[in-house]
Amino acid sequence: MNVVTSVDYGTSIPNNVNLADDRRVLKALEKWHPGYIDWWMTMGPEGFQNNPVYLRTATNADVGGWAKFDYVKMPDYRWGILLAPQDENRTIPCGEHFGQPVWQEVPGEYRAMMRRLIVIQGDTEPASVEQQRHLGTTAPSLYDLRNLFQVNVEEGRHLWAMVYLLQKYFGTDGREEANELLRRQSGNEDAPRMLGAFNEATPDWLSFFMFTTFTDRDGKMQLEALAQSAFDPLARTTRFMLMEEAHHMFVGVTGVQRVINRTCQAMVDAGIDDPNDIDRVRALGVIDLPTIQKKANLHFTLSLDLFGSEISTNAANAFNSGVKGRFREDRLTDDHRLTSDTYPVLRPIDGQIKLVDAPALSALNMRLRDDYVKDCMKGIDMWNKTIRKAGIDFEIVLPHVAFHRQIGEFSSIKASPTGEILSDAEWEENKDSWLPTKADGDFIDSLMVSEFEPGKFAGWISPPKMGIDNRPGDFEYVKL
Numbered sequence: 001m002n003v004v005t006s007v008d009y010g011t012s013i014p015n016n017v018n019l020a021d022d023r024r025v026l027k028a029l030e031k032w033h034p035g036y037i038d039w040w041m042t043m044g045p046e047g048f049q050n051n052p053v054y055l056r057t058a059t060n061a062d063v064g065g066w067a068k069f070d071y072v073k074m075p076d077y078r079w080g081i082l083l084a085p086q087d088e089n090r091t092i093p094c095g096e097h098f099g100q101p102v103w104q105e106v107p108g109e110y111r112a113m114m115r116r117l118i119v120i121q122g123d124t125e126p127a128s129v130e131q132q133r134h135l136g137t138t139a140p141s142l143y144d145l146r147n148l149f150q151v152n153v154e155e156g157r158h159l160w161a162m163v164y165l166l167q168k169y170f171g172t173d174g175r176e177e178a179n180e181l182l183r184r185q186s187g188n189e190d191a192p193r194m195l196g197a198f199n200e201a202t203p204d205w206l207s208f209f210m211f212t213t214f215t216d217r218d219g220k221m222q223l224e225a226l227a228q229s230a231f232d233p234l235a236r237t238t239r240f241m242l243m244e245e246a247h248h249m250f251v252g253v254t255g256v257q258r259v260i261n262r263t264c265q266a267m268v269d270a271g272i273d274d275p276n277d278i279d280r281v282r283a284l285g286v287i288d289l290p291t292i293q294k295k296a297n298l299h300f301t302l303s304l305d306l307f308g309s310e311i312s313t314n315a316a317n318a319f320n321s322g323v324k325g326r327f328r329e330d331r332l333t334d335d336h337r338l339t340s341d342t343y344p345v346l347r348p349i350d351g352q353i354k355l356v357d358a359p360a361l362s363a364l365n366m367r368l369r370d371d372y373v374k375d376c377m378k379g380i381d382m383w384n385k386t387i388r389k390a391g392i393d394f395e396i397v398l399p400h401v402a403f404h405r406q407i408g409e410f411s412s413i414k415a416s417p418t419g420e421i422l423s424d425a426e427w428e429e430n431k432d433s434w435l436p437t438k439a440d441g442d443f444i445d446s447l448m449v450s451e452f453e454p455g456k457f458a459g460w461i462s463p464p465k466m467g468i469d470n471r472p473g474d475f476e477y478v479k480l
């Protein structure tokens with residue numbers, strides 16, 4: 001079989017799925033395209049649509065050298081349909097069909113479940129673009145402005161990726177769902193996005209960096225689960241998306257690190273060694289570490305909610321049918337069926353948080369969330385290294401998973417960041433020291449002033465260690 005990897009830019013929609021010979025799908029996508037551009041112009045980045053931005057565009061689905069960088073105006077970005085190369089010997093990695101050849105079409109019995117998962121994933125992609133649309137005007141540098149737009153155009157491409165699957169494999173239903181994806185809007189009262197975290201505001205750049213650290217990482221975990229799907233086109237699509245997703249988390253983790261670094265340097269220069277001396281630190285025009293911790297608390301917990309209920313029959317069914325797998329299923333060494341296994345789940349029982357064994361199949365959301373928390377720690381460790389290096393006595397910690405939850409086992413209780421169950425009164429009394437307040441937001445907002453001179457950075461954030469695509473420090477990432 002011919003494994004197409006290089007991208008065909010000859011059709012109106014760049015692709016490596018041979019759209020030129022698939023007229024029906026090409027037509028359907030061409031019909032959807034104007035609505036997408038319309039959405040991009042009205043709900044995508046505010047301003048800057050006519051400015052050349054130094055962006056990467058995927059050119060090849062092989063891992064080595066898969067993208068090229070060049071100046072492009074965002075509406076001219078070549079959003080394409082890109083799947084990772086096909087592995088002809090791939091077999092179903094989990095569930096009751098374990099070991100059978102993967103599917104190239106969707107089996108009728110799993111159609112509804114599969115469509116729902118693709119739609120939920122697809123809905124998050126444009127949502128984050130909408131959430132971030134106001135940020136351009138307050139970018140702390142051209143470097144950061146470029147990174148924001150890179151993330152935005154790639155989330156747009158991820159929407160295309162899901163829409164391709166809907167249009168190709170789900171007939172009329174798929175077409176309707178593709179249109180709905182352009183109709184719902186983040187935070188819209190009548191037609192909100194499907195998941196809570198994607199209807200929250202991203203009011204400032206620290207929120208953006210936290211979002212790309214924590215919420216894009218949830219996206220990574222969901223994509224990792226779908227990358228194990230028995231439905232091979234979905235697995236290949238998501239594997240390619242994961243290559244782009246890695247950059248989004250890089251933007252987030254290094255973004256927060258640069259904020260922390262700047263704060264620590266300013267404190268050292270001013271001779272302030274108490275990180276809780278918030279007024280003095282803020283007077284230096286940088287964001288104090290306790291406020292950074294609060295922002296992390298908020299975005300981490302909103303992202304935990306995206307994993308759904310710890311105990312879930314839907315998750316069991318999706319795994320059992322092979323529609324999605326566990327994180328890195330193909331590298332795990334158990335029987336991949338889990339019919340008689342258990343998994344430890346945290347639950348509130350008799351006023352205490354306890355770890356109890358649950359059937360492993362029902363506990364798959366909990367397991368994915370555990371993998372997510374481990375993955376988050378890499379970023380946290382990096383942040384703390386920066387604080388330690390500056391000699392400041394402070395540590396960013398991830399709050400307990402019971403803290404500030406709206407979904408799952410802990411949604412019915414109130415807990416502290418260290419996992420003590422609280423009364424409503426205790427929660428009310430302390431919540432402002434754990435989550436960002438209006439005053440914290442106002443302070444951060446006061447720092448959000450654009451810096452658009454090449455090589456210059458706003459005073460609350462350090463320059464990056466290296467430029468994008470190895471460009472020098474004063475490179476003009478966006479031509480204004």
Ligand SMILES: [Fe+2]
Binds near residue numbers: 125154155158219245
């Ligand atoms: Fe994405």
Ligand SMILES: [Fe+2]
Binds near residue numbers: 216245248
């Ligand atoms: Fe992303």
